[in-house]
Amino acid sequence: MKYVDAGYVICLSVLFVYSVSLWWRRRRLARAVATSDVSSERGRDREREG
Amino acid sequence: MRTIVLRSVGVAAIVATAATVWLGLWVTPPDQVQGTLVRLLYLHPPIAWVALYLAFGLSALASLLYLWRRTRSLFWDRLAAASVEVGVVFNALTLVSGSLWGRPTWGVWWTWTARLTSTALLLVLFVGYLALRRVPADPEVRAKRCAVAALVAFVDVPIVHFSVDWWQTLHQKASVLNATLSPTIHGSMAWTLLLGFVALTLVFVWMVTVRYDVEVMRDRIGNQELEVSLAERRAEGSTGAVNTPESSSDGIASGEAGSAEPPVGGPGHSTPVRLAAPEPTGGGR
Numbered sequence: 001m002k003y004v005d006a007g008y009v010i011c012l013s014v015l016f017v018y019s020v021s022l023w024w025r026r027r028r029l030a031r032a033v034a035t036s037d038v039s040s041e042r043g044r045d046r047e048r049e050g
Numbered sequence: 051m052r053t054i055v056l057r058s059v060g061v062a063a064i065v066a067t068a069a070t071v072w073l074g075l076w077v078t079p080p081d082q083v084q085g086t087l088v089r090l091l092y093l094h095p096p097i098a099w100v101a102l103y104l105a106f107g108l109s110a111l112a113s114l115l116y117l118w119r120r121t122r123s124l125f126w127d128r129l130a131a132a133s134v135e136v137g138v139v140f141n142a143l144t145l146v147s148g149s150l151w152g153r154p155t156w157g158v159w160w161t162w163t164a165r166l167t168s169t170a171l172l173l174v175l176f177v178g179y180l181a182l183r184r185v186p187a188d189p190e191v192r193a194k195r196c197a198v199a200a201l202v203a204f205v206d207v208p209i210v211h212f213s214v215d216w217w218q219t220l221h222q223k224a225s226v227l228n229a230t231l232s233p234t235i236h237g238s239m240a241w242t243l244l245l246g247f248v249a250l251t252l253v254f255v256w257m258v259t260v261r262y263d264v265e266v267m268r269d270r271i272g273n274q275e276l277e278v279s280l281a282e283r284r285a286e287g288s289t290g291a292v293n294t295p296e297s298s299s300d301g302i303a304s305g306e307a308g309s310a311e312p313p314v315g316g317p318g319h320s321t322p323v324r325l326a327a328p329e330p331t332g333g334g335r
Contacts, residue, residue: 007090007150008071011097011143015067015253018139022260029267036274043281 060256066249070096073242081239087154088239094147096246098169100254101144102207105137106176108258110204113197127193128269130200132261134179136254141173156220164213165221168206175203189269 074092081088112130115121148166153159160166179199183192214223235243 001086003150003154004075004086004089007093007147008075010150011093011147012067012071014139014143019253019257019260022257022264025264026260026267029264029271032271033267033274036271036278039274039278043278047281047285 056256056259059252059259063249063252063256066245066252070242070246070249073238073245078238078242084155087151090147090151092242092246094144094151095243096250097140097147098144099247100250101137101140102169102172102210104251104254105133105140105258106172106200106204106207109133109137109176109179109200110207113200113204116193116197117201124189124193124269127189127196128262128265129258130197131183131265132258134176134200135261136257138173138176138180140250140254141169141176145169145173152220161220163219163221164217165210165219168210168213172203172206172210175206176200179203 070092074089078089078092080086084091109130112126112133116123116126116130145166148169149159152161179196182199183196185192185195187195211224213219214221
């Protein structure tokens with residue numbers, strides 16, 4: 001039974017950790033995109049003024 | 051709408067996986083031959099199904115569609131990349147769960163038989179694909195390279211599938227996707243296994259969708275950073291041209307920024323050259 005338990009624990013843990021890491025990466029990048037949108041907008045304004 | 055569908059898929063994946071675990075560990079009876087070890091088989095074949103057929107199959111299909119001129123789009127490249135990364139995780143889990151089943155059944159953690167070796171080779175090939183994606187290059191060049199690499203790596207998938215028929219191996223022959231397509235399991239075991247396939251397919255769909263979003267946002271940020279740095283460079287160039295038109299000799303900060311020659315890069319630097327092409331001066335923008 002210990003092999004069965006180990007198999008379930010390892011597989012489900014890896015899938016869980018990978019899912020959380022994907023969700024976290026997407027959230028972080030979504031924030032970065034929002035920040036980047038603002039800064040590139042400012043850059044364009046500066047360029048127009050220049 | 052897309053968010054709602056994705057959330058629904060995520061919830062369905064969690065519920066189906068939990069049901070598979072519950073049925074697999076507590077409801078289904080032990081096997082006459084394998085005893086409780088059969089419980090590992092409610093996870094191992096569905097994981098292998100996702101890795102080999104769904105993830106690597108989808109990446110090969112997407113790569114093919116990228117290489118075909120009529121359907122060429124970075125969508126397919128990103129989809130292939132997302133699918134390969136998820137597939138690599140599932141492929142590694144296939145090897146681990148198989149090894150945990152093999153140790154008490156065969157007496158060894160690992161043996162160099164055809165099925166195991168070709169599956170390990172598949173993992174190495176697709177890890178190579180992920181490494182290739184990290185090599186700096188123009189997005190289209192990278193996409194083309196990776197599409198070819200995915201198709202080359204996919205050649206190993208039918209070898210993995212038919213390895214138990216072509217060679218003598220410790221691994222048993224196919225129980226579900228066999229030649230006659232008549233599964234050799236029945237009762238609660240068959241339903242639990244089927245639920246395992248559904249559950250991990252849902253997990254795969256959720257993961258690939260989220261990973262695809264990550265790829266899109268990463269590209270978008272890369273493009274925006276490039277735009278910002280180019281805007282800064284142009285601003286520097288125009289300031290330099292107004293203040294010291296003859297004093298500077300480097301191509302970026304002086305009058306060369308407005309000349310017909312690209313200021314930086316060369317044939318091997320396609321993106322900077324293309325994007326740093328001279329802008330019309332004056333109030334045209």
